[in-house]
Amino acid sequence: MNSELGSTLKRPKRPDKSNHKMESLMGGRRENEKLPFWRRYIFSQDHKVIGIQYGITGLCFLLFGFTLMMLMRWQLAYPGKPLPLIGQFFPETAMISGIMLPEFYNQLGAMHGTIMVFLGVVPLAVGGFGNYFLPLQVGAPDMAFPKLNMVSYWFYFVGGVVMIASFFVPGGAAQSGWTSYPPLADIAPTGQTLWLVGMAFLINSSLLGSLNFIVTTVQLRTEGMSFFRLPFFVWAQFVTAFLLLLAFPPLMAAAVLQLMDRLAHTSFFMPSGLVVAGKVLEASGGGNPLLWQHLFWFLAHPEVYVLILPAMGIVAEIITCNTRKPIYGYKALVYSALFIGFMSFLVWAHHMYLTGMGTKMSAFFQITTMIISIPSVIVLTTMVLTLWGGSIRFNTPMLFAIAFLPMFGIGGLTGLPLGLAAADIHLHDTYYVIGHFHYVVAPGTIFALFAGIYHWFPKITGRRMSETLGKIHFWSSLAFINGIFMPMFLQGLAGVSRRLFDPTQYAHALSTQPLNVFISICAWLLGLAQIPFILNFFGSLFWGRRTGQNPWEATTLEWAAPSPPPHGNFPKPVRVYRGPYEYSAPGRKKDFWPQNALEAD
Template sequence: MDRVFHTSFYMPKDIVILGQAYAGSGGGQPLLWQHLFWFLAHPEVYVLVLPPMGIVAEIIANNTRKPLHGYKTLVYSMMGIGIMSFVVWAHHMFISGMSAALGNFFLVTTMIISVPSVAILTCLIFSLKGGSIRYNLPMAYALAFLPLFGIGGLTGLPLGLTVTDIYLHDTYYVIGHFHFVVVTGSIIALFAGVYHWFPKWYGRKMNDTLGWIHFWGTVTTMCGIFGPMLFMGLAGASRRLYDPTAQFHNLPVQGWNVVSTYSAYALALFQLPFVYNFFHSMWRGEKTVENPWQATTLEWACPSPPPHGNFEKTPTVHRGPYEYSVPGRKNDFWMQTEPS
């Protein structure tokens, strides 16, 4: 509204932009924008990351043929993250002029929210121990998620600590951090989900060769783009500069921009096998059985693709969702709908 209707919600009095006085009346506060924006946007990023974490948990349980480690911890941690995500937003604004006291408050809540995140990642990693790991495409993506999201999360710690954030705020380090969590985190998990559930959607499997090309290409180029940003930021390279070479300390790290750019083009190219694979397999993929991954959960108990209403008759659930490798049974999985 400030731009279109010349209101002054965020424009302070007598502000002059590019030599011209602002057309509105003034009297607003830029800080208001920051608080309103981040009050939304911080919970938003947890909306972006929690469902992919769930997908990874599902795929890991399936492809290690054993129940998840610390299932209850996982669930309570996810709930804890959801609740805490509402009281951390001002860690995006540590240098906006807040008092140190308020900064301390958000520092503490941000450190608290990192605990359940680490708990979730730890449970997922421990779930691998003793498992009979099948290295198919969904599992590859789920495995890649673990260290890469770990990097994203750990690089968030200096940003959550007020003192180090003073240096790192608005540098390339921030860009590296949030892209690691969302791109190498959420998006990789979403790819895992697509490869995992595609047989359910279309009754056909996606092509493995193209999938592996997509996987290796995507993971390496993603790191190629955002890895350099982490140390560019540590060198002090600021964000949103029209001419970064104007700052002397940026010059030594400018070369890494080239690496990022080439990686970005390569990442785009590596998505082509995926797109082709997706649409080609919809019509001409190798036909598959109802439960190709030998999974236990309900969605695998209906035909692929599911008909209208999903199930031929209402399923009866006999046990929990992660009954893999139950001792004494012939099969290494026991579907929820299978009677005892």
């Protein structure tokens, strides 16, 4: 397969601008090989190294965010009981002889959300997979702006350090929820300031990254790679980049305003006449706390699709490869992704039905919310129909990718009652919401990310991960993650509010307390279920079976590069002759037909 790459490539007759640009970029890359260690692996400008940096940092933050949650689950299952073994090691500002304080619980809650979304899932899905595979899949030697790419990672890194550091300032980390609603966030301890500063770094990082993704997709597609020959993964990242580009600036503005409220004592979000703890608050007043909610959700709803679109992209790649069939309705999928991207800007206020919103406004947002469910159903449908008539290989990446479908399905469907303002009267801010969005993001997106890791690990490292450990990881994770989130729907229907430090304080929440114990046990078991993955990940780095360029017999361009791809990715520029998913083409011996292979191969 290696030989068919460059040698058969026909030179185009007329000079091609983009090709020249690429070759010069490739030359530049090769010189990079001589760079010292810290320029090659630390402050690297190679999209693959940056992708790995993003991916590893993102995985560490996912583990960290998950650990915060496992601590919270102790308090929820056994409120007021000392945390065994590790409880004594926490300072008195967090736990008193192992018994958690409500301040600390609120910090854990706010930081779990922030870390999982902004420091874990998005960096892994977009910064990690996007950075590594988008240039490869479009046949580019690197991102369009390698320096910006490097800066993007280091902004992210600094943002992460600031967020973690915030645990150690007086008063602890941010504790007003990941949504940071003022006035509570305006009057919260110092940690909130660091949260805002950290967010500013993360927002900058996302902006630089998204610019790079957009320009690379538009400008650096190799010859023959028309838009409708792009793998769906690239489309998903492309739409995601636009969401990041357009949705984050309002949050940046909001973060600056909240910083001003906190540091310069302005009152953008502070109304007049507030009395906190019996004292009139000294603020100029006249602001409106709902302004923050609008600005925040204007980012945070598109952010949901930032979380889910790359996952859909990964799953589409893996399902089509492992069913050995073209994807069903490629164009429908692309148009759905574009439509989802557009509509995601028009649904934000469905998070705010109960703020006193009028019926006309709420009707508008209910309608848009129902409309956005249609393309999501199309995406799920096309992926399931792809299976029809296939020859399905059940390897670990495929198992995770298939599980994504019903898990995302449950997440999407349970969004329906929440999207209806009338049902939201009872379900708003209950555990039903927690169950809903976790189904989308945890067994949904995070399963897709695991699928991506198992699928692309051979490309990144040149070695395969263990299938046995992978399957143990998959089945145990699937069982426990459903054990965590399924009971939350029952709790939500019972009306249990979210963010309760001690759920036994309310009569209606007390009745679901046995479920809390069950959920917590599942959560800790889910933690244990990640051990096979961690072993597999590091073990396979050193002892995994060596693999060739295209172990899954896939068609997209990343498999036309060596494993791992060298600086500059492709030994010679690749040319694309067909769509991304030519599997089992009639009349051909092999059941896959790479995008770059000539007719005769």
